[in-house]
Amino acid sequence: MNELDFDIGGDKLREECGVFGIYDLDGADVASTIYYGLFALQHRGQESCGIAVSDTEGPKGKVSAYKGMGLCNEVFETEHLERMHGNIGVGHVRYSTAGSSTRENAQPLVLNYVKGTLGLAHNGNLVNAPQLRKELEYTGAIFQTTIDSEVIAYHIARARIGTPNVESAVAAAMKKLSGA
Numbered sequence: 001m002n003e004l005d006f007d008i009g010g011d012k013l014r015e016e017c018g019v020f021g022i023y024d025l026d027g028a029d030v031a032s033t034i035y036y037g038l039f040a041l042q043h044r045g046q047e048s049c050g051i052a053v054s055d056t057e058g059p060k061g062k063v064s065a066y067k068g069m070g071l072c073n074e075v076f077e078t079e080h081l082e083r084m085h086g087n088i089g090v091g092h093v094r095y096s097t098a099g100s101s102t103r104e105n106a107q108p109l110v111l112n113y114v115k116g117t118l119g120l121a122h123n124g125n126l127v128n129a130p131q132l133r134k135e136l137e138y139t140g141a142i143f144q145t146t147i148d149s150e151v152i153a154y155h156i157a158r159a160r161i162g163t164p165n166v167e168s169a170v171a172a173a174m175k176k177l178s179g180a
Contacts, residue, residue, distance in 0.1 A: 017123035018044035021090040027057060031064075031084035034091040039072045044123075045095035048106035049075050052119035053086030061117040067092075067106040092121035105147045113157040120156070122149035124180035132176065152177060 018041030022030045034051045042049075050067025064084040068075035072093065092107035108121040126132070129148035136154050137143070143150055155176055160169035 016044065016095045018042070018093040019090065019121045019123050020092075021121070022088070023056075024087040027055075027087045029053070029085050030087055030089045031081045034089050035072060035076055035081055038091045038093050041093050042072055045093035046071055047096055047101055048094045048103065049092065050106050050108050050121075051076070051081075051084065051089060051091040052108040052110050052121075053084045053089030054117070054119065055086040056088055058086070061112065063110050063117045063119050065108065065110045065119065067103070067108070069101075069103055069106065090119055090121045092123075100146050102146075105145045107147075107149060109145070109149055109153050111153050111157060113160075115157070115160045118153055118157055118160075120149060120153045122152055126151060126177055126179035128178040148179075 018038065020034055020037030020041060022033055022037070024030050024033075031051055031053050034053070038049055038051070048067065048069045049072050050065065052063050052065035054063045064086060066076070066080045066084065090108050094106060096105070108119050111118045111120075126148040129151050132151045132155070133143065133148075136151065141154050152173065155173035156166070156169050159172035160166060163169045163172060
């Protein structure tokens with residue numbers, strides 16, 4: 001057993017992907033803080049990484065994002081982080097468990113839809129992703145990735161159309177998802 005595997009009641013806990021999110025109450029830019037958070041989580045995924053930020057006081061729907069294949073210090077340069085302005089954001093380091101190893105599958109996902117822009121980072125696997133994906137495809141969804149996280153994003157976006165806020169949309173979407 002290596003140091004990243006722990007046997008818990010017959011199940012193994014494995015280090016797979018890392019997510020780091022932050023909101024700065026004072027309105028400061030958070031991209032560099034997310035970078036250092038991802039750097040600290042790099043042991044959880046070395047395949048790809050990405051950061052998405054938004055300014056809660058700025059124009060609605062403006063999300064700055066950057067992602068790529070490789071380690072944090074290989075993907076991000078100082079100028080990438082300096083161009084990303086926002087006081088709220090999320091970052092992700094990936095160890096693929098679902099979907100192929102491509103730049104399109106790097107997270108966070110950023111999707112524009114009728115209610116605005118959605119940035120999503122997810123660590124886990126949906127056991128019903130193939131079924132949900134097929135249902136979405138048959139109702140017109142066009143997928144840009146092969147990861148189950150995009151299924152989550154679509155369900156949140158669709159729920160958001162009929163809910164008063166994003167929190168309610170997330171709660172409604174989660175009722176359809178099985179897995180972690």
